[in-house]
Amino acid sequence: xxxxxxxxxxxxxxxxxxxxxxxxxxxxxxxxxxxxxxxxxxxxxxxxxxxxxxxxxxxxxxxxxxxxxxxxxxxxxxxxxxxxxxxxxxxxxxxxxxxxxxxxxxxxxxxxxxxxxxxxxxxxxxxxxxxxxxxxxxxxxxxxxxxxxxxxxxxxxxxxxxxxxxxxxxxxxxxxxxxxxxxxxxxxxxxxxxxxxxxxxxxxxxxxxxxxxxxxxxxxxxxxxxxxxxxxxxxxxxxxxxxxxx
Ligand code: GLP
Numbered sequence: 001x002x003x004x005x006x007x008x009x010x011x012x013x014x015x016x017x018x019x020x021x022x023x024x025x026x027x028x029x030x031x032x033x034x035x036x037x038x039x040x041x042x043x044x045x046x047x048x049x050x051x052x053x054x055x056x057x058x059x060x061x062x063x064x065x066x067x068x069x070x071x072x073x074x075x076x077x078x079x080x081x082x083x084x085x086x087x088x089x090x091x092x093x094x095x096x097x098x099x100x101x102x103x104x105x106x107x108x109x110x111x112x113x114x115x116x117x118x119x120x121x122x123x124x125x126x127x128x129x130x131x132x133x134x135x136x137x138x139x140x141x142x143x144x145x146x147x148x149x150x151x152x153x154x155x156x157x158x159x160x161x162x163x164x165x166x167x168x169x170x171x172x173x174x175x176x177x178x179x180x181x182x183x184x185x186x187x188x189x190x191x192x193x194x195x196x197x198x199x200x201x202x203x204x205x206x207x208x209x210x211x212x213x214x215x216x217x218x219x220x221x222x223x224x225x226x227x228x229x230x231x232x233x234x235x236x237x238x239x240x241x242x243x244x245x246x
Contacts, residue, residue: 001223003230005237009197012233013042028060033129036080048091058092062123065101066140067180072104078168102179113152129189137204137217141180144216150182192228196236206239
């Protein structure tokens with residue numbers, strides 16, 4: 001897995017946005033899988049800017065979200081539906097028919113997961129998967145221990161993840177479960193971009209890059225991916241040993 005280290009968050013976000021923009025220009029109907037969280041806000045800001053000032057179009061692009069909390073209605077302010085609309089989809093010319101976010105209120109969540117996998121297959125698979133990383137190495141909502149061969153499914157969130165995300169919820173109680181694209185769903189993407197910023201991610205980044213490839217460190221799976229790149233700012237790269245090119 002290659003790593004690119006940028007001097008700061010803005011430089012990292014601009015470079016990652018360029019990868020998405022280039023792909024979109026080359027292949028207008030490209031299929032993207034996108035994350036939520038604080039880390040990708042800079043990419044979304046930059047892509048919105050490129051859409052407004054440079055005419056970058058997403059009219060034919062397909063978007064899949066990595067995950068959604070189980071039990072949250074699409075209009076809940078902490079839902080990933082709302083996050084994606086507010087930060088990206090409603091600020092560009094995305095076609096709502098080509099935007100997919102798991103339905104956290106599906107009556108049959110297992111069927112919803114199957115529907116999601118089928119929609120990805122129908123779209124021709126993911127071209128570019130953009131990921132953040134949790135402090136415990138989770139990707140999407142695949143917590144430590146997630147099987148590398150897992151597909152989109154319902155998962156239990158770890159206490160530590162619920163604690164980190166608690167402030168988005170009333171009484172600081174984050175949902176206990178989520179729907180997430182699986183490890184194999186992510187791995188099947190033609191290319192993967194994992195972003196990490198800040199010293200609170202440095203430990204997870206170092207473990208993912210330098211420790212054994214193991215299901216206990218989900219992001220380590222990407223080491224055997226043919227086309228996965230880490231985009232880091234200097235703070236997130238600060239626990240890495242030598243041998244990581246800038
Ligand atoms: C959540 C999301 C992940 C994201 C992670 C890190 O748990 N499900 O997809 O990567 O948070 O978020 P942040 O970028 O805010 O640190």
